[in-house]
Amino acid sequence: MSNPPTAHKAELTTCPHRKHSSLNLSSPLPVYTGHVATINDVARLAGVSPTTAKRALREPELLHPDTLKKVQDAVRTLHYEPDQRAGALRGGQSRTVGLIVASIVEPFFAELARCIGRTLHAAGYSLILSENEYSSERDLDELKLMYGQRVSAMIVRPGYGEKSRDHLLRLRERGVYIVEVDYHLPDAPFDYITLDHRGSIRMAVNYLRDLGHTRIAALGTYHPLIHPELRSRTFPEAMHALGLTVPETYQRVMLLNEDTAYDLTRHLMTLPTPPTALLALNGTQAAGAYRALRELGLRPPQDVSLLTVDNYSWTALVDPPISVIEQPVERMGTEAARLVIRALEEGPGDQPTQLELPGRLIRRGSCAAPTTRSISTL
Amino acid sequence: MSNPPTAHKAELTTCPHRKHSSLNLSSPLPVYTGHVATINDVARLAGVSPTTAKRALREPELLHPDTLKKVQDAVRTLHYEPDQRAGALRGGQSRTVGLIVASIVEPFFAELARCIGRTLHAAGYSLILSENEYSSERDLDELKLMYGQRVSAMIVRPGYGEKSRDHLLRLRERGVYIVEVDYHLPDAPFDYITLDHRGSIRMAVNYLRDLGHTRIAALGTYHPLIHPELRSRTFPEAMHALGLTVPETYQRVMLLNEDTAYDLTRHLMTLPTPPTALLALNGTQAAGAYRALRELGLRPPQDVSLLTVDNYSWTALVDPPISVIEQPVERMGTEAARLVIRALEEGPGDQPTQLELPGRLIRRGSCAAPTTRSISTL
DNA sequence: GCGACAGATGGCCACGTGGCCATCGAGGAG
């Protein structure tokens, strides 16, 4: 390993398209020479043709060992790194994959991004990241920007609505492989990987019911158009399946963030007939709900049982620790990335891959049988 | 807005470089035609030359209104989106910026990524994301991959070590603008934006001292080479400045993650002379420390005071809520992105921009004067 | 009537790479 000196070249190559050129040469700062080594520079230095030089990278077995070595030395000296854009321009396939999550600060998506990124990175792909905040309009913007970069595939938590779907379909027609994660647009033909939302909600309701609860409220949006999200939609079904009903007063139409979950929880718990069990449909809602309960002086599980989706680390830290339904995030991310790699390297399969992975119930301390105290709030 | 039918074109254009071509035509799935509209297609459809077509996008004022309209219609019909790669290849400047964080699941970095992404996106840039897990080796990999995509700038939380610095310097020589965030490599000439680590740790120590604490332990790595991180390094200084010392038994050499913070906390609190105040140097350590305290049955602030860096949402949820030093994450992210945009659009400034932003102490319930009980554990 | 001029449009090349075909020399078979 010949370590080249890190002293900064002071030479100023005249480079027409770099605006950096107008530099104060007396400045103590290292200058931006802006010269990028190409395969031609490598070839010149090695004293071979560009074709030979590039073969050293892609088909080294075709070269004479001596030639190979000369080129490899030149590559090291110049720190040559192939320009993926140029390759993609010519060859069709770009080594970039787009990921659009709803919100990167949501730990679920952060973890998802990590697993996707790791798997793709190991296969030599770069990841372009963006957020859509569950909005179809934002989606459109992000999709266009990513398509401008000619990503070869996209992993999307789609926003709700026709616009996203139509645009995704158009991208697909142009050869971009699409995978949905976390949410699947109805009637869309894409591969997807989501939680088994239905099954998980059923599991949650069954669990609470088995503990003896009948007055169960879910923090969710009971409106199939505004927020056509599966967990909310499934909850009443799961209740009915057990012969239970969801009182009108428990149903609100609202978006899912921490503050609205807080408001909703306060509202629910101060009703004349409050629920004896609360089901938070994701980790962010859970935080709002927990805060509201604390402020109201209500303590799980004596005053109310609390069950949430998403095994966020803080749920184990509070007292009592909160029972959760954990999503198989790591598997979702890894599988999504694998689907992408497979599609790009082997072409799309004949059959769509549409996975709904089961959630896992983790019993901690926040759920118990309804106490006379919680019932008597009636 | 003429909404084109979303029916899938069944035509199979023979496209030599798409491997997708071998498709089962009887498949009910929409096929990947793989045809991407170029500016030439737009020109052909509009009945003008490619030059005129592209002028409609970049210099529309030069065109005859009728011609302009024809081209714009064609663009809409074909859903033409310029290929940024080809433009960058020719023009030098790519519209892609690399971001390397230490760990995207760390809420600090997630929030940072969000703010950076938003600002860059608004200016029309795409963001390539990667993680280095604080490691210089990982850094190298990621940097190479990103440089392969010819990012025009990089925002990096650098890994520790010479390797990262040398490679970053090389990238800089090649015209990539570099900004460090969260951590600044010693002697590196890059622009950076970090917390005022020194000032924040001093503030923390002063605060605890003012409450009456003298036996203060920081969860950190007291080793300038293994983990040359500023907060750990500053802590003993800040103590000495107040005439306090850090006992040998409080000093451990370990990496900063939740589990090791947990172990360290257990170790510290079971010493013959345990600290009366704990300072967790980041949010992840705080979680480990909090868990350890709970398991030991120690309750802040009576049994020990707990102060942490990073205002993570769970710190306000637990009982008592934890006092924290908040980092100005949003400002850090936005400023870093602005630096990038400025450097790319106006060239690098003459003077380096090196910002150390102050932290903010948020007093909650986890810090108080040492009680006889906590002291008497002696 | 002629040149100057400007508005409107088109032709052409280069960017760095991958793929394809051409070339060149050595060595073996007939």
Added chain:
DNA sequence: CTCCTCGATGGCCACGTGGCCATCTGTCGC
């Protein structure tokens, strides 16, 4: 000696765009 083969290397073009210069057609001033 010739033809063929094969190993090793080189030349050339296309990808989609941006930048530059060329062209063409009126119109206006003298």
